[in-house]
Amino acid sequence: MNNLEFFETIKCHEYEVYNLEYHNKRVASTIAKNIDLSEYIYPINDKLLRCKVVYNSDEILNINYYEYKKKEIKSFKIIHNNDINYCKKYLNRDEINKLFEKKQSCDEILIFKNSLLTDTSIANVAIFLDNIWLTPKKPLLYGTTRQRYIDSGFLKQADITLEMLKRCKKIALLNAMIDFDILEDYSLFS
Numbered sequence: 001m002n003n004l005e006f007f008e009t010i011k012c013h014e015y016e017v018y019n020l021e022y023h024n025k026r027v028a029s030t031i032a033k034n035i036d037l038s039e040y041i042y043p044i045n046d047k048l049l050r051c052k053v054v055y056n057s058d059e060i061l062n063i064n065y066y067e068y069k070k071k072e073i074k075s076f077k078i079i080h081n082n083d084i085n086y087c088k089k090y091l092n093r094d095e096i097n098k099l100f101e102k103k104q105s106c107d108e109i110l111i112f113k114n115s116l117l118t119d120t121s122i123a124n125v126a127i128f129l130d131n132i133w134l135t136p137k138k139p140l141l142y143g144t145t146r147q148r149y150i151d152s153g154f155l156k157q158a159d160i161t162l163e164m165l166k167r168c169k170k171i172a173l174l175n176a177m178i179d180f181d182i183l184e185d186y187s188l189f190s
Helices: 020-031 094-103 144-151 162-167
Strands: 006-013 049-055 060-067 075-080 108-113 116-119 124-129 132-136 155-158 170-175 179-183 187-189
Touching (some): 006 020, 075 094, 094 108, 116 132, 132 144, 144 179
Parallel strands (some): 075 187
Antiparallel strands (some): 006 049, 108 116, 124 132, 124 170, 170 179
């Protein structure tokens, strides 16, 4: 029996549950079993909620709702780590948390693995370079929002180097709660 625990973060607002098709697909690819999350998620009010579904290979373990407040991000610490592995949305985020602790006075981190941009600690990332939105070919986690924008043709996948990151005009953070959040006023620190 596999006792690894995973989680999904799902946006709920005004009793609507967002993008369940993509969350269901990720759960299925994580545990090789289809679970219809719509049978489990019932928003508790009409506020903007972050629904956290914790599960393992056998069952849904827990569902909680938290009122969502967006984090203000203006500065990024660039972190290099070739050993990190977060290919599934593991409940245990110790590896990412240890990297986040290195952010110093910055708001967030940008993680590079094998000299290529991957993700932040809380979101996938995209850069606007040469009038095209690019997202890493090999993120740490294949996010649901990232996948929606790739499927729509809006985002292109690429190997993104530090030099490309420094040349881009803007970046975007992507996750279930913030969708595609474009930042034009930010700082990068090595």
